[in-house]
Amino acid sequence: MKKTILSLFTALSVFTLAACGNDKTSEETTTEKETTPIKESVTYDKDVASISIFLTGNLQALEITPVGTTTSDFLPLQEERFPETEYLGFTKEPDMEALIALQPDEIFIDAEFAEKHGLDKYEAIATTHVINLDEGRWKDHLNNIAEITDRTETAEQFIADYDAKVEEVKVLAKDKLGEGTVMAVRVSAKGIRVYGMERPLGPILFEDLGFTPAPGIEAIDKNWENISKEVLPDYNPDTMFVLVSSVDEGSQQVFDELQNDPIWQSLKAVQNNQVIVIEENPWLDYSAYGNKLALENLEEILLAK
Secondary structure (H helix, E strand, O other): OHHHHHHHHHHHHHHHHHHHHHHHHHHHHHHHHHOOOOOOOOOOOOOEEEEOHHHHHHHHHOOOOOOEEEEEOOEOOOOOOOOOOEEEEEOOOOOHHHHHHHOOOEEEEEHHHHHHHOHHHHHOOOEEEEEOOOOOOHHHHHHHHHHHHOOHHHHHHHHHHHHHHHHHHHHHHHHHHOOOEEEEEEEEOOEEEEEOOOOOOHHHHHHHOOOEEOOOOOOOOOOEEEEOHHHHHHHOOOEEEEEEOOOOOOHHHHHHHHHOOHHHHOOHHHHOOOEEEEOHHHHOOOOHHHHHHHHHHHHHHHHHO
């Protein structure tokens, strides 16, 4: 009898210890799962050079900082935005010696300038990716670069965040500006430029934000059209976005004089106090990151109205 009781006690003890061990293992496994850190974006392990400030903005949206980039005259390299990026001159005439000295692993170049400069010059330096900015829209360009750099998830998240911000700004714009027609112009010492439906401003204003283009805007068959001030009443928008050239000397004076002109003062946008003065940077930066900054800027402007 004693032996039977002893055997039962021993078996029970072994079972209890095993159960406790399993509980401990289960608890440790659960704790380990709960504390597993979320995977963060991996730093791009290649040095990239960009022969287009617009491509640079797309790379930035993908969390890739180029070691060097060219710029346009109206979109200079901003040190606060690209503190670790070397200036390689204007895209029209890049500093090839500086580019070679950087020894990049990859080069991204606008198709327009790959053709003008000669693609072979760049391919002799590093693997070169040609992106045609005249094909598709900025989201297409972003996704194209994302596929090349294995950043598709980053691109998807950026676009999702951008679209969410667009919806917020749309509601704000409707409240502050109403649902009237819109146009965008650039004033310089050389004259007045009206932007059409194409880049740089057409896609963000008339596609992303869904503004109604003023009469005649859709008929512009290129990126922009130069006009005289006498033509402005033909468009006569309810809201007008105005850029003043930072490149051509005397542009601000031309705009000051224009604002005192009876033709300008007759426009609905002027009479309704719906002339919105914006900056070339970021508004002319037709890239994923440039459009993001433009959206945020418009939001600030509208909130202040």
